[in-house]
Amino acid sequence: MIIVLAASALIGLLRPGLGASHHAHRTRAAASLLALPASPPPALKIGPPAQLSSGRYLSRWTIVRRPTVALAEPRPNATVVAALATRAPEGTPNALTVLRAKTGEDGALWIEVRLPVLPNGSVGWVRRRSLGAYQTVDTRLIVDREALRATLYRNSRVIFTAPVAVGTASWPTPSGEFTIRSELTRYASPFYGPVAFGTTARSAVLTDWPDGGFVGIHGTNEPQLVPGHASHGCIRLRNSDILRLAELLPVGTPLTIR
Amino acid sequence: MDGSPSFDRFLAAVDRDGAIAETRTRAEASLSRRRLLGLALVGAGASLIGSSRARAARGLAASDVSILNYALVLEYLQASFYTEAERSGALSGKTAEAARVVGATERAHVEAFRELLKSQAVKRPTFDFQGATEQQQPFLKTAVAFEDLAVAAYKGQAPKLQSNAVLAAAVGIHSVEARHAAWMRELFGITPAVHAFDKPASRASVTEIVASTHFIVAKPQLTKRRRPKYTG
Numbered sequence: 001m002i003i004v005l006a007a008s009a010l011i012g013l014l015r016p017g018l019g020a021s022h023h024a025h026r027t028r029a030a031a032s033l034l035a036l037p038a039s040p041p042p043a044l045k046i047g048p049p050a051q052l053s054s055g056r057y058l059s060r061w062t063i064v065r066r067p068t069v070a071l072a073e074p075r076p077n078a079t080v081v082a083a084l085a086t087r088a089p090e091g092t093p094n095a096l097t098v099l100r101a102k103t104g105e106d107g108a109l110w111i112e113v114r115l116p117v118l119p120n121g122s123v124g125w126v127r128r129r130s131l132g133a134y135q136t137v138d139t140r141l142i143v144d145r146e147a148l149r150a151t152l153y154r155n156s157r158v159i160f161t162a163p164v165a166v167g168t169a170s171w172p173t174p175s176g177e178f179t180i181r182s183e184l185t186r187y188a189s190p191f192y193g194p195v196a197f198g199t200t201a202r203s204a205v206l207t208d209w210p211d212g213g214f215v216g217i218h219g220t221n222e223p224q225l226v227p228g229h230a231s232h233g234c235i236r237l238r239n240s241d242i243l244r245l246a247e248l249l250p251v252g253t254p255l256t257i258r
Numbered sequence: 259m260d261g262s263p264s265f266d267r268f269l270a271a272v273d274r275d276g277a278i279a280e281t282r283t284r285a286e287a288s289l290s291r292r293r294l295l296g297l298a299l300v301g302a303g304a305s306l307i308g309s310s311r312a313r314a315a316r317g318l319a320a321s322d323v324s325i326l327n328y329a330l331v332l333e334y335l336q337a338s339f340y341t342e343a344e345r346s347g348a349l350s351g352k353t354a355e356a357a358r359v360v361g362a363t364e365r366a367h368v369e370a371f372r373e374l375l376k377s378q379a380v381k382r383p384t385f386d387f388q389g390a391t392e393q394q395q396p397f398l399k400t401a402v403a404f405e406d407l408a409v410a411a412y413k414g415q416a417p418k419l420q421s422n423a424v425l426a427a428a429v430g431i432h433s434v435e436a437r438h439a440a441w442m443r444e445l446f447g448i449t450p451a452v453h454a455f456d457k458p459a460s461r462a463s464v465t466e467i468v469a470s471t472h473f474i475v476a477k478p479q480l481t482k483r484r485r486p487k488y489t490g
Contacts, residue, residue, distance in 0.1 A: 042427035049362030133386035216488025
């Protein structure tokens with residue numbers, strides 16, 4: 001409005017051929033406009049639109065919000081691959097890596113997720129409504145069973161690397177793509193060290209192990225065995241290394257064991 | 259924080275994991291520490307301390323900080339929604355382009371609020387959009403609702419702002435949100451501008467609407483105190 005009034009006044013001032021009284025009136029009008037207080041500068045400095053990064057190294061995870069089943073295909077009558085509880089054996093929410101989404105023939109939204117079941121590497125389709133919020137991470141953890149080393153990347157940059165002990169020939173550490181799904185702390189067990197991460201990887205041998213034989217990444221009270229082939233399938237780090245890793249590794253990070 | 263009943267209801271509705279309350283408690287504790295420090299340094303400077311308690315980030319009135327945090331939660335909601343939609347890759351054509359452009363703007367709003375509020379900014383809640391970001395029509399329907407809500411919410415708070423500088427910023431954001439609303443309405447196939455006058459929305463009504471979506475959820479607690487039972 002102010003701009004319109006000012007423009008009108010200025011146009012009036014510039015129009016030729018009018019008398020002196022008109023000129024004086026217009027001058028007073030322009031002066032009154034100029035006397036208006038200036039607008040205060042905005043309190044917020046809003047920067048340019050913030051474009052997203054490429055997301056090349058991002059991965060998504062979610063939790064099971066209600067008990068459900070994972071199916072082989074994104075349709076209601078497909079083969080059941082696994083039953084999914086809302087809680088992992090550790091008692092934490094059942095976290096799963098999200099792979100992709102698809103609208104089924106029934107019009108429902110289906111999500112393909114990595115499953116914490118044998119055989120390792122299983123995936124399945126779950127209705128979106130049974131899952132929770134999506135979370136993203138820009139980290140990925142790679143455990144190399146030949147090099148006996150764990151390496152954590154953030155985007156493409158190495159932010160942690162340390163020697164590890166993995167399973168023996170009788171109780172091998174499984175290979176494949178998994179998820180870091182929990183972090184256990186403040187327990188009293190020197191055997192597992194100060195921190196233990198739960199994964200969705202399962203021993204194919206120790207299937208009757210308590211809680212189902214899941215593979216953990218944890219500390220140890222036998223640091224002299226790291227690096228080496230010494231465990232029942234778990235990935236052991238020296239305690240100083242697992243504590244350092246705990247500062248950097250968010251739950252939900254994809255895990256590759258190769 | 260103004261501690262008004264309506265804002266408390268809003269917090270209760272949106273702050274299921276306690277993130278906002280935690281920040282609020284921390285901010286209040288910080289103010290208390292500063293107050294104690296002030297007492298130690300100036301002795302009888304209680305009136306000055308009382309004045310500092312009433313003022314917040316960059317000399318803003320506590321009620322303005324409260325309104326800014328309320329707006330920040332709405333900006334978080336929108337920015338997270340568009341970010342998730344863009345990341346999902348499920349949108350196409352003009353809708354995908356709109357999500358990209360509007361999302362970038364909403365993220366800029368979030369950063370501006372956080373920069374102004376600094377340690378008094380509420381934390382980003384956890385959002386579960388329940389698939390609304392992954393299919394075109396649910397996305398547009400939700401985007402229209404969010405943008406219309408934001409426009410009405412800004413309109414509802416603008417007259418209550420004490421700082422003209424904050425008001426100037428709010429008016430600048432309000433018109434951008436109105437453009438977003440018109441854009442999303444057009445894409446959704448409904449008339450962008452129907453009425454000659456838009457009604458404001460109160461905090462209470464915005465609170466109810468946001469709560470009814472169940473889009474704000476508790477953050478999963480994936481760290482636990484428990485002895486492992488892994489294979490070892």
